Structures are given as structure tokens and as C-alpha cells.
Amino acid sequence: MGKNHLGEFEEIVLLTVAILHGEAYGVAIIDEMESRLNRSVSIGSLQTVLRRLEDKGYLSSEFGEATSVRGGKRKRFFSVTTAGKKVLREAKEQRMNLWNAIPEIALTD
Amino acid sequence: MRSHDDIKPPSFWLRFFRWYCRAEYAEDIEGDLVERFEMRASKHGAKQAKRRFRADVLKLFRPSMIKKLEGNQKLNYYGMFKHNFKITIRSFAKYRSTFIINLLGLSTGLASALFIYLWVQAEMSMDKFHEHDEQLYQVMLNHEESGKINTKDGTQGLLAAALEEEVPEIATAIQATPTHWFGQMPLSTEDKTIKAIGKFADPAYFEMFSFPFIQGEPKTALKDKGSIVISNSLATRLFGSPEAAFGQTIKWQLLNFTDEYKVAGVFKDLPSNTTDDFEFILAFDKFRDILPPEAIHWGNYNAETYVLLAEGTDVNALNAKLKSFVKDKVEWSNVEPFVRPFSDRYLYTKYENGVQAGGRIEYIKLFTVVSVFILLIACINFINLSTAKASTRAKEIGVKKAIGAKRNSLAVQYLQEAVLMTVISVIVAIGLVILLLPQFNQITGHQIRLNFDLPLIYILIGISATTGLLAGSYPAIFLSSLKPVATLKGKLNVSFGETWIRKGLVVFQFVLSVVLISSVLVVTKQIAFIQKKNIGYNRDNLVLFANDGKIADDFNTFLLDLQNIPGVVNAGGTTHTIISGGNYTTDFHWEGENPEVQTQFGNMTVTYDFIETLGVEIKEGRSFSREFSTDTDKLILNEKAIEVMGYENPIGRKVRLWGNDMTIIGVVKDFNFSSLHEDIIPMFFKLDNVSTFNILTRIQAGNESNTLDRIAELYKTYNPEYEFAYSFLDQEFAKQYLAEQRISKLTKYFGILAIIISCLGLFGLTAFTIERRLKEISIRKVLGSNAWSIITLLNKQFSMLVLLAILIGLPISYWTTKEWLNGYAYKIELQWWFFVLAGALTLLIAWLTVSIQTFKTAKLNPAKSLRTE
Structure with missing residues (x-):
């Protein structure tokens, strides 16, 4: 895992950005997460994680066109970078490895 | 949506x-x-x-989302601060003379304010260190005498015990004698004798007053009548160390009373912030033994009384209650006791008609005002120079405004400049204070150290902030208001209001200077007057020493031997200290006296020849003489006494003193026998040839040291083991006015400082004006104007301002100095020439300051300044 460790929330955010592919901006990400995961997310916590992931190089962002809605403010669209894809894949593989290592018996109730 | x-x-x-x-x-x-x-x-x-x-x-609102506070160009303030700072430093470097003038002015101003603050702190802390300070009070007596009320600290010996017993608000009351009653008393061990200052006090003394002990128990040390408590240094001088002294026996002597005491305690040497000056204390009961029993009554004032009030006592109510305390005991009494905080005895010494009327506290107020004035003067310099320099910075302001600087950001810049200037000045001022503190301590007699404790730091921050804001506010408002277009065109139209303010400030500065100069003049004159005043006798060459050791046994022979020493003009003894006041009595009655009014008489018990030695002039009748064997029941009165009694021909008339008939044989001219702060009161001389505390000797001028050696020799034949301690009356007298002398010195220094700072400002302002008018002056010269007319031209402007300041300042000076002089019973008349001199001095100093520069300018080669554009 090392320094490329992803936190649980970070991983979910990264995955959601990937899901929304090209359409991932603040409110859309929140809506997607809230509808899919049934958990409420505040702008504060989301934005913090988004910026952190951008710092780590897993996300990149660019401004969209200004529109007349949302007070005329531009949207910032996030997309997953190559490094981000790689870290997501690694995370998935690690999970799978762990899943595979579980003896059959342990999961039966 | x-x-x-x-x-x-x-x-x-x-x-x-x-x-x-x-x-x-x-x-x-x-x-x-x-x-x-x-x-x-x-x-x-x-x-x-x-x-x-x-x-x-x-x-x-979380750290990752919030703006960074520093190092980030996104936050505009930091960048602006950095920019302003840089500009400030550059302008300091560019206009170096202005910077230095400002620095000198502000730092000396701040240093003097700091000195005054330290001095005020030291003065205010006098006698405040006692643990029970809040409850510690001294009982004073208001004497009603011939229609006036005199307030004195001497009380009846009976008062303390009665107060403690009968007044529930008074938890403890003790009596003690003031040290100046006895002066130095000899203390002997087996092998040496040392004279030291001591007092008598009740056993609870050290419970009331917090003087820490090195040896012994403060609470019980004075319980035993045979105990003595001595200071650390006295113990060291007598026995080598406080430990060695403890429990040892000391032989004590006062006139012909001697006794032996056991050292029951050693206290640390008294701190510098106390008005007490004793080196040893004996039990008060001992003093009572010495006093004749008939002296202990409600009309004899033979102790000072100190009390500890119960917590939560209403002092006003207590004082109202105490008013009749003595009168309830003895109907004929004319005194009303009241209590005042013990620590007030340093600052609030003066009473007028029974009402507190200031004292040293007035000097404290005076100097606080002076320090504010000096700071103001320094601030004005800064204001004047910065606004005058406006034209040189007009371009900078114009450019800044053109690219969008708002008025308040420019104002902030100039405020920042002023605050930075002040901070640099504060640092220089602290350096100055540290450097000059020893000299300052010498003048003030305090032991002030610069401790960077919290109050001082608050004061420093407070002073820097106020000074910075004060000095920076006007330039900030003025400079930021300049019109960008005009300034960029190079046209700086100085408005009428702006020059008016600058001129007004110069006038204000010089008004303060005039007031300070005339105050310095009057204070110096008054102090000199007090010291040289004709006090009714010639104070020079009078030597005073104590009657102690074996002299008391054979007093008359000693006096005769003393008179026979070559170089000694005359000699006599007295119980009075002559300089600091002595005993008083109201038990003096005469025929035709108004029984309602009590009159206090000074009591000077003397030997033969004393009046002659002192040199007081006999106006009527005769002095005491050995030719009359019965002079012990005769009195000599002063003129004031005769005036109060209203006698036409006093000689030969009888009066009653302490219940005995006495005959008046002479009248002396009024002379001063206590502080010059007080008026002369009625007094009498009474003959006592057995023993007196002090011996007064008048010696011939010119050969003092030989004569003193001979006197010492005679003294040693009586007291071989004693050191011969003497004092000159004039020097003792000068000591009384130490406070005034110190004040006089301080006023002088601060007055001079104020003037220097004012002149610095004027100097800077002239330099600047000349710089701006250089072309004009050069053209005038080219057109044939001579140096003199240029000097007058330039000086005229400033002279008018200074003249106006003098006109305003003189009435204020007259009023302030008159107020100050009112505190003295003997004072100089204010002469018109004091003020003319003060005005002339101010004008002269201002002229000199301005002329240094105008003269230089007038001699300038006009081609030099005209050649370049």
C-alpha cells in the first residue's frame, strides 16, 4: 500500500468521479454519492477530499463554460488521471486478493 | 429552477x-x-x-479551504505592509536629516517620558510595601490655635492605648517616637561605641510594619522592656554579624540616662522605599520611664500613634467619630484626632486649615503633565516635518493614486511609517534610559531599576502606539488627501488650512517652551531664596553636635571649656533641633488670654549663652545671664508671642507655664526655628542648665578645620571611646529642602529637553523651507539683495510665530508659577523681568536655531542653485 494509500472516502470520491466521467463537478458528485450510497455528503468534506486528491495527482480539473445558472459561476469538472486510475485498480486488486484469501467457511453464517 | x-x-x-x-x-x-x-x-x-x-x-470553513495568512500574494495586506515598510526605510535613508531630527526628538521625548514614569512609580511606591498597608493608618491631630487649624503628627502618649481600648474599628494602636527627636544615640559594646539613629516603639510595632527579621521573632522582640532590635548593618558594625549580635548586651545612652539592653532581634536594613530611617528600636516603655510622670497627660504630645483598622472600616465615619475623642476626655483640649493612610505620609504631607492640601503629589502631577508636554512637542515635530515634506513625496502619492490606491491604504502607509519611527525611537529611548539611569537615580535619590515587567511593557506599548498614532494621524490624513492630478503636475497647492495647522503647532510648541523656561527660572529662584533667606540669625559656621557620654555628667564645665577653645566664638545647649522643629505646648497662659482659644507655643529650652551663640537679636529686655541666679523662672519670648498676647510692655510681666509663674525678661526678634514651609509661631526660651540634647557652637570663619579638631579633642577627653559626630547647621538646613532641590534640578533638565526638542523641530522646518525657497533666494541675490535682508526675510516668518507663542505663553507662565509659589510661607515676589527674560531667552534660542541655516543660505552662491533645473 505504502504512501499511495487511499482512504475510504477518498476511494469513493475517486470512483464517483470515474462514474460521472466528464460530468463530475461538485454538486453532481454529491448527488451521485447520495443517491448511490445513501449517505449525506457536505460540500466541505467533499471539496477537501477533491483538492487533496488533486494534490496527490489522482484527479485533474478544468473549468467549464460560464452559464447563467448558479450565480454565473463556472463549474469545475474533475477527471481521474492515469495515476488515479492506477491507484483505483490497485485498490481493487488488493480487495480482490483479500476476498480470495478468505476461507469459504468464514463467510458462511 | x-x-x-x-x-x-x-x-x-x-x-x-x-x-x-x-x-x-x-x-x-x-x-x-x-x-x-x-x-x-x-x-x-x-x-x-x-x-x-x-x-x-x-x-x-476548514484549514484546507481557508486563505493562507502569510507569504501568499493572494493576501493583499502582507504585501502592502512589506511594500510600505520598504518605502519607509527608503524614505528614511533618502531624507536622512529629517529622519535623524525625528529620531532625536522622539527618542529623547520618549526617554524623558519613561524617566518620569519610573520616577512617579518610585514615588508612588513609598511606604506601600507593608503587608497591612491597606489597614495601616497614622493618627494626626488637628490643633485649633488662634482661629487657625494646624495639623501635626505628634500625639499624646495616652492616645494609643485609649484608642485601642475604646474604638472598636481600631484593631491595634501603637505609639512610637519619630527618629528626629533624638538624632544619633551612642550604643556601646564592651570594646566599641557607635552612634546610630533609633526610636522607641510599642511591642506590636513589627506586627504592623513589615520589616523582615534575620534573627529573632518580630512579634515578641520588643515585648521585654530590656530588649533592643537592631538593623543588620548595625549588628555587623557592632558584633561582626547578625548571628553574633543576637542575645548580646548593648549599652545605650541618652543624655544622662543609660541602660543595658539585650539584642532580641535583627532586622534587614530598611529598603530605599520607606520614609523610616531608624537603625534600632527600643521598647516604648523605656521612654515612658525617662519622661517625668507629670509630662504624661492629654496636653502633652510625646509620641506618634499608628493604628491598624479592622477590615471593612469606613474611614470617614471613623474620623467623624474620632473628632471629639480627646475633647470628651478633657474639656479644655483643642485637638481633634483623625486617621490618614500611613503611606500617604510621603506624598500627601501638606495640610491647610485641617484639610489635605497636597504635598509631593503635586510634583508628581506636575511632572506627569510635563512628560505629556514633552511627548507632544516631539510628536508635533514629527507632524510638521512629515507634512512639510509632503511636496517631496507628492509624486509618489500621485502615482499610487493614479494606479488605484485608495485613500485609506495611503493613510495606513503613513501611519505605519509613524509607528515604525516610534518603535525605533522607543528602542533608542530605552537605551538612553539604561545609560542615564545612574545619574537619574543620583538626582532623585531613588534606586530605580528598569525591570521589564508587565506594567512597564504595557506602558511601552501604550506610549509607542499613542505616540505613533498621534504623530502619524495628521500626516496620514493630509498626505492621503492630495489630488493625484495636481501632484503629478508638480503643483502642490498648499491650502490655507494646512499651513495654519503647521504654524499653530509651532506656536503651541513654543508656548510650552516659554512656560517651561519661566517655570525653571521661578523654581530655581525660589529654591535659592529659601536657602539664602534671612532666617533671623546667621546660619553659617554653626556646628551642632550631641550631648552624649560623660559630657552630660559635667555639662556646664564642658560648655565653659568649649567656649575657651580658640576659634570658638560662643557655645550653648538646647533641647531643640533648631532645623526640624521641636516641642510645643499649649499649657502657656497669660493675663487677658481668651480662654476659648488655645495657642501653641514653641518650646526652646536652652542654656546660658545659647541665644548669643545662635545670634538672635534681642529686641527688648535682656538675655539669660549668670549674673542673675534666678533666671530659671524667667522666659524670653519672640515678637510673634508678644503680638498674640497683645502686650504693650511685656518685660517684667508674669505668665503661667506648666502651672508655674514665670516672668518675661526679654523679647527676641522673630526668627525661623522650623521649616520654611511653615509660618513663624509664638515661642519662648526657657533656661535649663542641667542638660540639653544638643550643643550648638559658633566658630570663626576661615579656620574651621583646626577649630573642629580642637573641639573633637575636648570631646574625646570626655568620651574617649566615641567618635565625634557633628553637622553644620547650614548643611542640615539644606537637607530639609532636598525634595525642592531635586525638583528644581528635574525641572531644569526637563525644561531644557523640551526646548531642545522644540528647536529641533524648528531647525528641521527651517531647513525644509529654505530648501524650497532656494531658487527664490538665489534670484533675490542675483537681483542685488544682500545677505542681511535675506536673513531677515527668512527669520521674520518664524520670529512672528515665536513672538505669538511668547504672548500666549507668558500669562500662562505667570499663573502657573504663582500657583506653585502659593505653597510656600516664604516666597519670592514674581518680578516682571522673570517673564521678559523667559520670553527673550525663547526668542533668542529660536533665532539662533533658525539663523544657523538662514545665515548659511544667505552666503550661498546663487549660481549653484540656479544652474540646474
Whole structure:
């Protein structure tokens, strides 16, 4: 895992950005997460994680066109970078490895 | 969603978000916030949307979202500060003379303010260190005498015990004698004798007053009548160390009373912030033994009384109650006791007609005002120089305004400049204070150290902030108001108001200088007057020493031997200290006296020849003489006494003193026998040839040291083991006025400082004016103007200002100095020439300051300044 460790929330955010592919901006990400995961997310916590992931190089962002809605403010669209894809894949593989290592018996109730 | 156009996010919270959020995140996050708000508004209604918007904004308020405070060009303030700082330093470097003038002015101003603060602190802390300070009071007596009320600290010996017993508000009361009653008393061990200052006090003395002990128990040390408590240094001088002294026996002597005491305690040497000056204490009971029993009554004032009040006592109510305390005991009494805080005895010494009327506290107030004035003068320098320099910085201001600087950011720049200037000055001022503190301590007699404790730091910050803001506010307002177009064109139209203010400030500075100069003159004159005043006898060459050791056994022979020493003009003894006041009595009655009015008489018990030695002039009758064997029941009165009694021919008339008939045989001219702060009161000389405390000798001028050696020789034949301690009356007298002398010196120094600082400002201002008018002057010269007319031209402007200042300042000086002089019973008359001199001096100094520069300018080669544009 090392320094490329992803936190649980970070991983979910990264995955959601990937899901929304090209359409991932603040409110859309929140809506997607809230509808899919049934958990409420505040702008504060989301934005913090988004910026952190951008710092780590897993996300990149660019401004969209200004529109007349949302007070005329531009949207910032996030997309997953190559490094981000790689870290997501690694995370998935690690999970799978762990899943595979579980003896059959342990999961039966 | 567009249909909810009218619903807007709460603007306060939006502004709050914009204020804290990092600029690079702000736009899209704000968009998100607004989008969510709009969506919620349409779904759940405006109210909930607003609430949740607020929650969102608050949740975003986290370190990763908040602007960085420093090192980030996004935060404008830091960059501006840095820029302003740089500009300030550059302008200091560029206009070095202005900078130095400002620095000198402000730092000396601040240093003197700091000195005055330290001095005031030291003065205010006098006698305040006692643990029970809050409850510690001294009993004073208001004597009603011939229609006036005199307030004195001497009380009846009976008072303390009665107060403690009968007044519930008074928890403890003790009596003690003041040290000046006995002066130095000889103390002997087996092998040496040392003279030391001592007093008598009740056993509870050390419970009331917190003088820490090295040896012994403060509470019980004076319980035993045979105990003595001595200071650390006295113990060391007598026995080598406080430990060695403890329990040892000391032989004590006062006139022909001697006794032996056991050292029951050693206290640390008295701190410098106390008005007490004793080196040893004996039990008060011992003093009572010495006093004749008939002297202990409600009309004899033979002790000072100190009390500890019970917690929560209302002092005013207590004083109202005490008023009749003595009169209830003895009907004929004319005294009304009251209590005043013990620590007031240093600062609040003066009473007028029974009412507190200031004292040293007036000097404290005076100097606080002076320090504010000096600081003001220094601030004015700064204001004047910075506004005068406006033209040189007009371009800078113009450019800044043109590229969008707002007025308040420019104002902040100039304020910042002033505050930076002040901070540098404060540092220099602290350096000055540290450097000059030893000299300052010498003048003030305090042991002040510069401790950087919290109050001092607050004061420093307070002073720098106020001075900086004060000095910076006007330049900030003025400079930031300049019109950019005009300044860039190079036209700086100086408005009428602006020059008026600058001139007004110069006038104000010089008004203060005139007041200070004339005050210095009057204070110096008055102090000199007091010291040289004709006090009714010639104070020079009078030597005073104590009658002690074996002299007391054979007093008359000693006096005769003393008179026979070559170089000794005359000699006599007295119980009076002559300089600091002595005993008083109201038990003096005469025929035709108004029984309602009590009159206090000074009591000077003397030997033969004393009056002649002192040199007081006999106006009528005769002095005491050995030719008459019965002179012990005769009195000699002063003129004041005769005036009070209203006798036409006093000689031969009888009066009653202490119940005995006495005959008046002479009248002396009034002379001063106590402080010059007090008026002369009635007094009498009474003959006592057995023993007196002091011996007064008048010696011939010119050969003092030989004569003194011979006197010492005679003294040693009586007291071989004693050192011969003597004092000159004039020097003792000068000591009484130490406070005034110190004040006189301080006023002089601070007065001079104020003038120097004022002149610094004037100097800077002249330099600047000349710089601006250099072309004009050069053209005048080319056209044939001579140096003199140029000097007059330049000086005229400033002379008018200074003249105006003098006109305003003189009445103020007259009034202030008159007020100050009112505190003295003997004072100089204010002469017109004091003020003319003060005015002339101010004008002269101002002229000199200005002329240094105008003279230089007038001699300048006009071609030099005209050649370049």
C-alpha cells in the first residue's frame, strides 16, 4: 500500500468521479454519492477530499463554460488521471486478493 | 429552477465564504453552493435552503479551504505592509536629516517620558510595601490655635492605648517616637561605641510594619522592656554579624540616662522605599520611664500613634467619630484626632486649615503633565516635518493614486511609517534610559531599576502606539488627501488650512517652551531664596553636635571649656533641633488670654549663652545671664508671642507655664526655628542648665578645620571611646529642602529637553523651507539683495510665530508659577523681568536655531542653485 494509500472516502470520491466521467463537478458528485450510497455528503468534506486528491495527482480539473445558472459561476469538472486510475485498480486488486484469501467457511453464517 | 430567481442565498454567509475561501477555489465552490441552494429552495423551500446553505458554508470553513495568512500574494495586506515598510526605510535613508531630527526628538521625548514614569512609580511606591498597608493608618491631630487649624503628627502618649481600648474599628494602636527627636544615640559594646539613629516603639510595632527579621521573632522582640532590635548593618558594625549580635548586651545612652539592653532581634536594613530611617528600636516603655510622670497627660504630645483598622472600616465615619475623642476626655483640649493612610505620609504631607492640601503629589502631577508636554512637542515635530515634506513625496502619492490606491491604504502607509519611527525611537529611548539611569537615580535619590515587567511593557506599548498614532494621524490624513492630478503636475497647492495647522503647532510648541523656561527660572529662584533667606540669625559656621557620654555628667564645665577653645566664638545647649522643629505646648497662659482659644507655643529650652551663640537679636529686655541666679523662672519670648498676647510692655510681666509663674525678661526678634514651609509661631526660651540634647557652637570663619579638631579633642577627653559626630547647621538646613532641590534640578533638565526638542523641530522646518525657497533666494541675490535682508526675510516668518507663542505663553507662565509659589510661607515676589527674560531667552534660542541655516543660505552662491533645473 505504502504512501499511495487511499482512504475510504477518498476511494469513493475517486470512483464517483470515474462514474460521472466528464460530468463530475461538485454538486453532481454529491448527488451521485447520495443517491448511490445513501449517505449525506457536505460540500466541505467533499471539496477537501477533491483538492487533496488533486494534490496527490489522482484527479485533474478544468473549468467549464460560464452559464447563467448558479450565480454565473463556472463549474469545475474533475477527471481521474492515469495515476488515479492506477491507484483505483490497485485498490481493487488488493480487495480482490483479500476476498480470495478468505476461507469459504468464514463467510458462511 | 429559474423560477426561484427572487430567492437569494443569505448574503452575509456568502460574503463570509468569499472572505475566507482561497481565491483559486472560490469560484467553483461558490457555484456549487449556489446550485445546491437553488435546488433546495425549489424542493424544500427558502427557509430550509438558507439554513442548509449556512451549514454548508460553516462546514467549508476548514484549514484546507481557508486563505493562507502569510507569504501568499493572494493576501493583499502582507504585501502592502512589506511594500510600505520598504518605502519607509527608503524614505528614511533618502531624507536622512529629517529622519535623524525625528529620531532625536522622539527618542529623547520618549526617554524623558519613561524617566518620569519610573520616577512617579518610585514615588508612588513609598511606604506601600507593608503587608497591612491597606489597614495601616497614622493618627494626626488637628490643633485649633488662634482661629487657625494646624495639623501635626505628634500625639499624646495616652492616645494609643485609649484608642485601642475604646474604638472598636481600631484593631491595634501603637505609639512610637519619630527618629528626629533624638538624632544619633551612642550604643556601646564592651570594646566599641557607635552612634546610630533609633526610636522607641510599642511591642506590636513589627506586627504592623513589615520589616523582615534575620534573627529573632518580630512579634515578641520588643515585648521585654530590656530588649533592643537592631538593623543588620548595625549588628555587623557592632558584633561582626547578625548571628553574633543576637542575645548580646548593648549599652545605650541618652543624655544622662543609660541602660543595658539585650539584642532580641535583627532586622534587614530598611529598603530605599520607606520614609523610616531608624537603625534600632527600643521598647516604648523605656521612654515612658525617662519622661517625668507629670509630662504624661492629654496636653502633652510625646509620641506618634499608628493604628491598624479592622477590615471593612469606613474611614470617614471613623474620623467623624474620632473628632471629639480627646475633647470628651478633657474639656479644655483643642485637638481633634483623625486617621490618614500611613503611606500617604510621603506624598500627601501638606495640610491647610485641617484639610489635605497636597504635598509631593503635586510634583508628581506636575511632572506627569510635563512628560505629556514633552511627548507632544516631539510628536508635533514629527507632524510638521512629515507634512512639510509632503511636496517631496507628492509624486509618489500621485502615482499610487493614479494606479488605484485608495485613500485609506495611503493613510495606513503613513501611519505605519509613524509607528515604525516610534518603535525605533522607543528602542533608542530605552537605551538612553539604561545609560542615564545612574545619574537619574543620583538626582532623585531613588534606586530605580528598569525591570521589564508587565506594567512597564504595557506602558511601552501604550506610549509607542499613542505616540505613533498621534504623530502619524495628521500626516496620514493630509498626505492621503492630495489630488493625484495636481501632484503629478508638480503643483502642490498648499491650502490655507494646512499651513495654519503647521504654524499653530509651532506656536503651541513654543508656548510650552516659554512656560517651561519661566517655570525653571521661578523654581530655581525660589529654591535659592529659601536657602539664602534671612532666617533671623546667621546660619553659617554653626556646628551642632550631641550631648552624649560623660559630657552630660559635667555639662556646664564642658560648655565653659568649649567656649575657651580658640576659634570658638560662643557655645550653648538646647533641647531643640533648631532645623526640624521641636516641642510645643499649649499649657502657656497669660493675663487677658481668651480662654476659648488655645495657642501653641514653641518650646526652646536652652542654656546660658545659647541665644548669643545662635545670634538672635534681642529686641527688648535682656538675655539669660549668670549674673542673675534666678533666671530659671524667667522666659524670653519672640515678637510673634508678644503680638498674640497683645502686650504693650511685656518685660517684667508674669505668665503661667506648666502651672508655674514665670516672668518675661526679654523679647527676641522673630526668627525661623522650623521649616520654611511653615509660618513663624509664638515661642519662648526657657533656661535649663542641667542638660540639653544638643550643643550648638559658633566658630570663626576661615579656620574651621583646626577649630573642629580642637573641639573633637575636648570631646574625646570626655568620651574617649566615641567618635565625634557633628553637622553644620547650614548643611542640615539644606537637607530639609532636598525634595525642592531635586525638583528644581528635574525641572531644569526637563525644561531644557523640551526646548531642545522644540528647536529641533524648528531647525528641521527651517531647513525644509529654505530648501524650497532656494531658487527664490538665489534670484533675490542675483537681483542685488544682500545677505542681511535675506536673513531677515527668512527669520521674520518664524520670529512672528515665536513672538505669538511668547504672548500666549507668558500669562500662562505667570499663573502657573504663582500657583506653585502659593505653597510656600516664604516666597519670592514674581518680578516682571522673570517673564521678559523667559520670553527673550525663547526668542533668542529660536533665532539662533533658525539663523544657523538662514545665515548659511544667505552666503550661498546663487549660481549653484540656479544652474540646474
